[in-house]
Amino acid sequence: MFEFVACLLVVLLAAGLGGLAGPNSWYGTLRKPRWMPPAWVFSLVWTPLYALMGVALWLDWQIRDPEVRTPVLVAFAMQLALNVAWSWLFFRFRWPGIALAELVALWFGVLLTTTWSYGAVPLAGFFMAPYLVWVTFAMALNFRVWWLNRD
DSSP states (O other): OHHHHHHHHHHHHHHHHHHTTOOOHHHHHSOOOTTOOOHHHHHHHHHHHHHHHHHHHHHHHTOOOHHHHHHHHHHHHHHHHHHHHHHIIIIISOOHHHHHHHHHHHHHHHHHHHHHHHHHOHHHHHHHHHHHHHHHHHHHHHHHHHHHTOO
């Protein structure tokens, strides 16, 4: 039980660190695409995604073979760090173009984590899949916001 709670806390800590960066008043001034969801949708989506990521981390933590578990956990940690960094790059430092490039790295990190997790513990990979879908959408949205505000 302790490990389960610890895994959830790790993911929630990352969510909190990212949340410290924004959104802010600058974000409100940006031109956004018509297909951008309202602000409340982001909280509605991220909450279950972080919960699923925490469960996936816990399932990956249960892998007995260290030669399999270690790369999965390292990939998970790397994508989680990239997740936090995106918020800071985009909202706090106001670098949507750099944030977009970083989001591409995040997408590959989530894909790698999802694939390796699925290979080791299929349910963990299944729980990571919605996150991959959301990051794909976020990448398209980040691109469009960058494009509309590149002047």
